[in-house]
Amino acid sequence: MATHHLAAWSCNLKYSDLPQPVIQAAVRSFYNWVGCAIGGSKHPATTIAYNSLSPFFGSPQSSLLGHQGKTRIDAQHAALLNGIASHVHDYDDTHLDTIIHPTGPVASALLAVSEWRGSVSGKDFLLALITGIEAECKVGLAVWPEHYDVGWHITSTTGSIGAAVAVSKLLGLSIMQTTHAIGVAATQVVGLREMFGSHTKSFHPGRAAQSGLMAAVLAQGGYTSSEQALEAKRGWANVVGVTKPNIQSDLDKWLGMDSGSKDGVGLFNEGVGRWEILRNSFKPFPCGIVIHPIIDACAQIHNQMKKEGLDVKNIKEVHAKVHPLVLELTGKRKPKDGLEGKFSVFHGAAIGLIYGRGTPSEYEDSVVQDAGVISIRDKVDAEADKNLGADETIVVATMSDEKTIEKHVKHAVGSLEVPMNDEMLWRKFADQCVSVLGDQVEAVSQACWNIETARDVGEVAKLL
Amino acid sequence: MATHHLAAWSCNLKYSDLPQPVIQAAVRSFYNWVGCAIGGSKHPATTIAYNSLSPFFGSPQSSLLGHQGKTRIDAQHAALLNGIASHVHDYDDTHLDTIIHPTGPVASALLAVSEWRGSVSGKDFLLALITGIEAECKVGLAVWPEHYDVGWHITSTTGSIGAAVAVSKLLGLSIMQTTHAIGVAATQVVGLREMFGSHTKSFHPGRAAQSGLMAAVLAQGGYTSSEQALEAKRGWANVVGVTKPNIQSDLDKWLGMDSGSKDGVGLFNEGVGRWEILRNSFKPFPCGIVIHPIIDACAQIHNQMKKEGLDVKNIKEVHAKVHPLVLELTGKRKPKDGLEGKFSVFHGAAIGLIYGRGTPSEYEDSVVQDAGVISIRDKVDAEADKNLGADETIVVATMSDEKTIEKHVKHAVGSLEVPMNDEMLWRKFADQCVSVLGDQVEAVSQACWNIETARDVGEVAKLL
Numbered sequence: 001m002a003t004h005h006l007a008a009w010s011c012n013l014k015y016s017d018l019p020q021p022v023i024q025a026a027v028r029s030f031y032n033w034v035g036c037a038i039g040g041s042k043h044p045a046t047t048i049a050y051n052s053l054s055p056f057f058g059s060p061q062s063s064l065l066g067h068q069g070k071t072r073i074d075a076q077h078a079a080l081l082n083g084i085a086s087h088v089h090d091y092d093d094t095h096l097d098t099i100i101h102p103t104g105p106v107a108s109a110l111l112a113v114s115e116w117r118g119s120v121s122g123k124d125f126l127l128a129l130i131t132g133i134e135a136e137c138k139v140g141l142a143v144w145p146e147h148y149d150v151g152w153h154i155t156s157t158t159g160s161i162g163a164a165v166a167v168s169k170l171l172g173l174s175i176m177q178t179t180h181a182i183g184v185a186a187t188q189v190v191g192l193r194e195m196f197g198s199h200t201k202s203f204h205p206g207r208a209a210q211s212g213l214m215a216a217v218l219a220q221g222g223y224t225s226s227e228q229a230l231e232a233k234r235g236w237a238n239v240v241g242v243t244k245p246n247i248q249s250d251l252d253k254w255l256g257m258d259s260g261s262k263d264g265v266g267l268f269n270e271g272v273g274r275w276e277i278l279r280n281s282f283k284p285f286p287c288g289i290v291i292h293p294i295i296d297a298c299a300q301i302h303n304q305m306k307k308e309g310l311d312v313k314n315i316k317e318v319h320a321k322v323h324p325l326v327l328e329l330t331g332k333r334k335p336k337d338g339l340e341g342k343f344s345v346f347h348g349a350a351i352g353l354i355y356g357r358g359t360p361s362e363y364e365d366s367v368v369q370d371a372g373v374i375s376i377r378d379k380v381d382a383e384a385d386k387n388l389g390a391d392e393t394i395v396v397a398t399m400s401d402e403k404t405i406e407k408h409v410k411h412a413v414g415s416l417e418v419p420m421n422d423e424m425l426w427r428k429f430a431d432q433c434v435s436v437l438g439d440q441v442e443a444v445s446q447a448c449w450n451i452e453t454a455r456d457v458g459e460v461a462k463l464l
Numbered sequence: 465m466a467t468h469h470l471a472a473w474s475c476n477l478k479y480s481d482l483p484q485p486v487i488q489a490a491v492r493s494f495y496n497w498v499g500c501a502i503g504g505s506k507h508p509a510t511t512i513a514y515n516s517l518s519p520f521f522g523s524p525q526s527s528l529l530g531h532q533g534k535t536r537i538d539a540q541h542a543a544l545l546n547g548i549a550s551h552v553h554d555y556d557d558t559h560l561d562t563i564i565h566p567t568g569p570v571a572s573a574l575l576a577v578s579e580w581r582g583s584v585s586g587k588d589f590l591l592a593l594i595t596g597i598e599a600e601c602k603v604g605l606a607v608w609p610e611h612y613d614v615g616w617h618i619t620s621t622t623g624s625i626g627a628a629v630a631v632s633k634l635l636g637l638s639i640m641q642t643t644h645a646i647g648v649a650a651t652q653v654v655g656l657r658e659m660f661g662s663h664t665k666s667f668h669p670g671r672a673a674q675s676g677l678m679a680a681v682l683a684q685g686g687y688t689s690s691e692q693a694l695e696a697k698r699g700w701a702n703v704v705g706v707t708k709p710n711i712q713s714d715l716d717k718w719l720g721m722d723s724g725s726k727d728g729v730g731l732f733n734e735g736v737g738r739w740e741i742l743r744n745s746f747k748p749f750p751c752g753i754v755i756h757p758i759i760d761a762c763a764q765i766h767n768q769m770k771k772e773g774l775d776v777k778n779i780k781e782v783h784a785k786v787h788p789l790v791l792e793l794t795g796k797r798k799p800k801d802g803l804e805g806k807f808s809v810f811h812g813a814a815i816g817l818i819y820g821r822g823t824p825s826e827y828e829d830s831v832v833q834d835a836g837v838i839s840i841r842d843k844v845d846a847e848a849d850k851n852l853g854a855d856e857t858i859v860v861a862t863m864s865d866e867k868t869i870e871k872h873v874k875h876a877v878g879s880l881e882v883p884m885n886d887e888m889l890w891r892k893f894a895d896q897c898v899s900v901l902g903d904q905v906e907a908v909s910q911a912c913w914n915i916e917t918a919r920d921v922g923e924v925a926k927l928l
Contacts, residue, residue, distance in 0.1 A: 045687070052685030053678070055580070056538040058522040074520045116519070150706050151698030184664055188671065189653045192690075194699040200648055200689040203682075207652065214517070218667075221516030223509070225664040226656075234615030235658040242614050242707060 002231040002255035006138070007178035010131040010165050015123050018130065023452065025277045026126045029093055029133065031448045032282045032425060033103040034065065034464055036092045038444075039360065039432030040085035041066025045199040049084055049206075053077060061116035062461065066436045068444075069462030075116040079163075079213050083108035083206030087155075088199075089360060091286040091432070095133075095279055096416060098140040098154060101205065102280060105159025106132035106166045108209035113167050115458035122454035124170060130277055132166025132212075137276035139230065142250045143241035150243055153191030156204035157240060160185040161230075163212020164219075173220055176227075183225025184215035186236040230255070284414040284424060285358035287342040290326045293393035293412035294345055294382075298352025300407045301397050312354050314400045317379050320349065321394045324384040331382075341368040350377040353397070359431040391415050422449075466695040466719035470602070471642035474595040474629050479587050482594065487916065489741045490590045493557055493597065495912045496746045496889060497567040498529065498928055500556045502908075503824065503896030504549035505530025509663040513548055513670075517541060526576035526925065530900045532908075533926030539576040543627075543677050547572035547670030551619075552663075553824060555750040555896070559597075559743055560880060562604040562618060565669065566744060569623025570596035570630045572673035577631050579922035586918035588634060594741055596630025596676075601740035603694065606714045607705035614707055617655030620668035621704060624649040625694075627676020628683075637684055640691075647689025648679035650700040694719070748878040748888060749822035751805075754790045755812040757857035757876040758846075762816025764871045765861050776818050778864045781843050784813060785858045788848040795846075805832040814841040817861070823895040855879050886913075 040046055041064065050064070058074030065082050072078075083104050086092055092101045110128055114120035136158040140147075148154045164185035168178040188211040191204040219225075230236045231251050241247045285295050297320070305312065322345065332344040341347040341363050350373050351362040367373055388394070391412045397405045411417035413424070420428070426445060434441050440463075447460050454460050504510055505528065514528070522538030529546050536542075550556055550568045559566050574592055578584035600622040604611075612618045628649035632642040652675040655668040683689075694700050695715050705711045749759050761784070769776065786809065796808040805811040805827050814837050815826040831837055852858070855876040861869045875881035877888070884892070890909060898905050904927075911924050918924050 048685045048687050049682060052682050052687065055525070056522045056540045058520045058538070061519070074522065076520045151703040180662075183659065183662070184667065187654060187656045187659050187664055187668065189656075190651060192651045192653075192693070192699060192703055194690045194693060194696040194703075195647065195651050198644075198647070198688040198690055200651055200687070203648065203687075204651065218513060218516050221512045223512050223516065223664070223667075224662040226658045226662055229656070229658060232658040235656060239615040239656055239658075 002251045003179055003182055003227060003229050004175070006135055006165065006230070006255055007175045007182060010135065010169050011173070011175045011178055013127065013131055015127045018127070019275070022130060022275050022277055023126060025280060026130050027449065027451055028282070028422070028425060029103045029277065029280055030107055030126070030129060030451055031429065032093055033086055033107045034448050035429035035432045036089065037065040037082050037086035038436050038464060039091065040088040040202070041436060043085065043088040045088045045202050046081060046085045048199065049203070050081055062112035063115060063464065065464045068437070068440070068464065075112040076210050076213060078112040079109045079209040080206040082111065083209040084202045087205045088202040089286055091283055091360070094281050094283065094289070095137050095140070095276055096281055097279055098137060098144045099148070100137055100140045100158055101155045102133045102136055102162065102276075104205035105156065105208035105212060106136065106162045108206065109163035109213040110166050110170060111457065111461050113170055113213060115461040117171070118456065118458050120170065120457045122452045122457060125454070125457045126452060128166045128170040131169045132162040133277050133280070134275065135165035136162025138254045139237070141254045142237055142247065143244060146244035147241045151193045152189070152240060153193050153195070153201070153204050156191035156208040157189050159205055159208030160188050160190060160211040160215065163209050164215040167213050167216035168219065171216060171220055173216065177219045179227050180223065180225045181216040181219035183227070183229035184218055184223065185212045186229040187225065188215070189240055279416065281414055281416055282420045282425060282428070284420055284428065285348070286360050286363055287348060287358065288330055290323070290390065291330050291345050291348040292414055293391050293409045294320055294322060294326070294395060295348045295352040295358040296412045297393050297395040297407040297409045298349045299356045299358070300409070301395065301405050302353055302356035304405055306356070310399060312376065315353065315376065315379055316398045316400045317381065318349060318353070318395065318397045320380065320382040321385040321388060322382050323388045323390045323392065324386050325390060327382060327384050335368050337365045338363045338368055345382055346377045346380045347373070349380040349395070359428070361431065466701075466715045467643055467646050467691060467693050468639070470599055470629065470694070470719055471639045471646060474599065474633050475637070475639045475642055477591065477595055479591045482591070483739070486594060486739050486741055487590060489744060490594050490597075491913065491915055492746070492886070492889060493567045493741065493744055494571055494590070494593060494915055495893065496557055497550055497571045498912050499893035499896045500553065501529040501546050501550035502900050502928060503555065504552040504666070505900060507549065507552045509552045509666050510545060510549045512663065513667070514545055525580035527579060527928065529928045532901070532904070532928065539580040540674050540677060542576040543573045543673040544670040546575065547673040548666045551669045552666040553750050555747055555824070558745050558747065558753070559601045559604070559740055560745055561743055562601060562608045563612070564601055564604045564622055565619045566597045566600055566626065566740070568669035569620065569672035569676060570600065570626045572670065573627035573677040574630050574634060575921065575925050577634055577677060579925040581635070582920065582922050584634065584921045586916045586921060589918070589921045590916060592630045592634040595633045596626040597741050597744070598739065599629040600626025602718045603701070605718045606701055606711065607708060610708035611705045615657045616653070616704060617657050617659070617665070617668050620655035620672040621653050623669055623672030624652050624654060624675040624679065627673050628679040631677050631680035632683065635680060635684055637680065641683045643691050644687065644689045645680040645683035647691070647693035648682055648687065649676045650693040651689065652679070653704055743880065745878055745880055746884045746889060746892070748884055748892065749812070750824050750827060751812060751822065752794055752807070754787070754854065755794050755809050756878055757855050757873045758784055758786060758790070758809055758859060759812045759816040759822040760876045761857050761859040761871040761873045762813045763820045763822070764873070765859065765869050766817055766820035768869055770820070774863060776840065779817065779840065779843055780862045780864045782813060782817070782845065782859065782861045784844065784846040785849040785852060786846050787852045787854045787856065788850050789854060791846060791848050799832050801829045802827045802832050809846055810841045810844045811837070813844040813859070823892070825895065
């Protein structure tokens with residue numbers, strides 16, 4: 001009964017049921033997603049898709065992010081293109097238990113529908129966003145990790161279901177209609193990991209958004225699907241999780257209902273009050289997560305040096321102890337360009353030391369090839385230490401006068417233990433958006449922070 | 465190298481390479497598909513999808529079948545809706561080795577693109593149709609049967625790839641662009657068998673057509689995907705065929721290249737000159753294939769009775785020997801309506817005896833519930849005989865004067881051994897289309913038969 005229960009739970013959830021931290025997490029997820037989508041709006045993957053598909057665009061219903069309301073197209077294509085843009089820099093959010101990037105598929109569909117239908121309040125938008133994110137993460141947990149190991153891009157294979165649940169919620173579909181929407185979404189399984197490294201990776205969350213949107217609209221019109229789409233013998237979980245033993249019990253664990261409970265908030269078996277959105281995290285740096293601790297530690301060293309009036313040029317050597325995976329995945333000593341820089345823990349250390357941060361601009365080709373950056377990079381040494389956690393590092397910088405600065409990062413910034421605060425999210429947002437939005441960046445940022453009180457989310461979409 | 469080889473084979477194939485029977489098979493496949501799509505154009509699954517998605521339609525580029533050029537929408541939605549219509553009565557063609565219904569996804573995409581782009585000749589259209597059908601059946605063979613057994617609807621999971629290859633061919637994409645198109649199509653895996661029995665079953669070939677079309681258009685614009693989408697460790701075949709042992713050797717068998725050969729016609733390892741389209745078959749009756757032998761035999765009895773001036777009312781009893789699967793799948797003694805009638809070998813026998821045929825009109829509720837039909841149906845008895853083939857039956861009708869008529873059908877009409885001839889295809893076409901096309905049905909039929917010599921396939925589309 002996983003399909004029915006998910007539909008019933010979503011239909012019954014009310015805004016007043018939401019704990020304040022859940023609402024706050026939704027606002028932050030939305031805010032981070034907008035920044036990523038605006039930041040990715042000029043990427044070739046986005047513009048090629050826009051140009052190629054433009055012959056098929058319908059009425060101007062929904063805005064493309066990064067165009068501030070100047071480019072509006074039909075809601076389906078807007079969902080696709082905003083979804084592509086939001087994932088293309090690999091800078092979006094992460095539900096760490098499943099490595100789903102949850103907001104892209106759901107928010108891309110929802111924002112497009114909100115503007116198309118009009119008069120959607122911020123509260124209704126956030127409520128729908130939360131149902132969608134919970135849906136995709138719960139179904140993801142049911143098939144994780146075998147599903148991902150086999151080769152599915154779990155963000156999009158679950159994303160269409162999340163988007164369908166969210167749009168169904170926003171449009172006020174009945175439990176039965178929502179059930180059918182889940183089915184039409186579940187039958188569209190988009191995303192092979194083989195596509196990583198090509199434009200098609202970012203196509204995945206975009207297409208998931210579009211598929212989920214279409215599923216909800218079809219179900220609203222009376223289109224039928226299976227009522228056991230998730231749990232049936234030849235339904236979604238058994239087919240896409242075919243290598244996972246006991247998948248029925250996992251479905252029951254994550255999407256079943258407490259015996260004796262009626263459908264409603266937090267009634268999933270696995271813990272009353274467990275909200276997946278509270279386990280969502282945001283990347284402070286646009287590179288693989290294993291490099292995050294060292295950038296964090298080096299930025300802390302930068303800050304201390306600044307405070308003490310020390311010059312980065314006076315660094316003699318830097319020694320880091322890191323988890324063995326770090327060197328295995330990102331041990332590139334001499335990265336040639338920005339893309340290779342993302343796979344170099346040494347470049348990560350250098351930009352942390354020099355700039356005190358690691359933003360997309362520090363991963364431009366010119367920075368990776370800069371002589372000053374290279375001279376610092378070459379002073380960095382890293383040693384694997386299997387006693388360290390994956391998000392832990394110890395970095396010691398020795399100055400030319402033999403003075404040392406040591407930083408021990410137990411959990412990198414952006415982890416669940418040390419989440420990015422709102423100020424950091426703002427800096428990330430501004431860094432991605434300023435070249436697109438210019439002096440509008442603060443106003444746009446504020447409109448996103450205030451999404452909960454928006455009277456018409458579609459009007460916000462036009463600002464983005 | 466399966467992906468590259470498929471792309472290269474398609475790009476290099478010329479019309480002059482095609483054997484005459486292959487061209488003829490393509491014309492017949494197209495003709496049968498048009499009849500099914502017009503016949504399904506008023507079905508609720510088609511009209512609900514049309515109404516629900518109409519807010520998103522773009523420019524009038526491509527015609528919806530069954531509207532004779534009066535309803536034209538953007539090519540993507542036309543591909544989707546014509547694909548739905550062509551499958552909704554389960555009356556379309558079957559590649560018997562894989563039970564793929566091959567023409568739906570490919571022709572739905574191709575016809576929409578032909579009309580959108582304009583000036584596509586009949587020969588270019590057929591050439592592209594053939595590349596698409598070969599592509600989907602070859603990739604299907606590589607993952608069959610485990611892929612289907614797990615729960616994938618193989619028509620649509622392979623159909624997006626077939627549609628992408630076909631549209632790439634029609635648009636004149638390079639080998640590299642076609643490779644990327646295959647990748648974007650392969651990452652969109654649509655179709656769970658759990659959806660059988662709901663509207664979503666017919667959504668599958670429609671969405672596959674749309675996905676393949678989109679893939680080709682994106683690739684033409686420069687969108688990139690993996691260049692090993694089919695054969696990579698986490699590519700299409702390994703992911704959707706995860707339970708099949710030795711899938712790499714099956715890929716090589718069906719999509720590999722003869723050593724020492726250059727890319728080109730019939731160079732797939734498995735037999736020079738093996739064309740999957742020659743193994744395509746057409747259903748004479750709109751019901752499960754296991755009932756076809758008994759309808760065939762009973763229609764033959766009908767014809768003999770007519771010749772001898774005997775009245776069906778004088779039948780005393782009818783005894784049939786059938787393959788055991790027939791009673792297992794279609795043993796419903798008292799079907800209540802048209803849908804249940806499709807699962808009753810007894811109703812099948814009755815309409816064969818009374819009408820000498822089994823067309824969609826004999827599966828309307830009123831016929832299944834008709835007292836005269838029921839009285840004949842109740843005289844039919846069927847016995848399982850495991851010595852008979854699945855498409856074989858022996859039927860003996862005994863008249864009230866104890867005279868008997870016996871028919872032994874070794875291979876039912878519609879099988880590869882006893883294919884439907886052109887006259888039978890015409891009757892099937894007319895029966896599906898007359899209520900939609902009225903007195904235009906013969907002219908439209910003729911235009912489809914003459915597709916090879918059409919100067920502009922888009923003009924033909926407007927007649928349909």
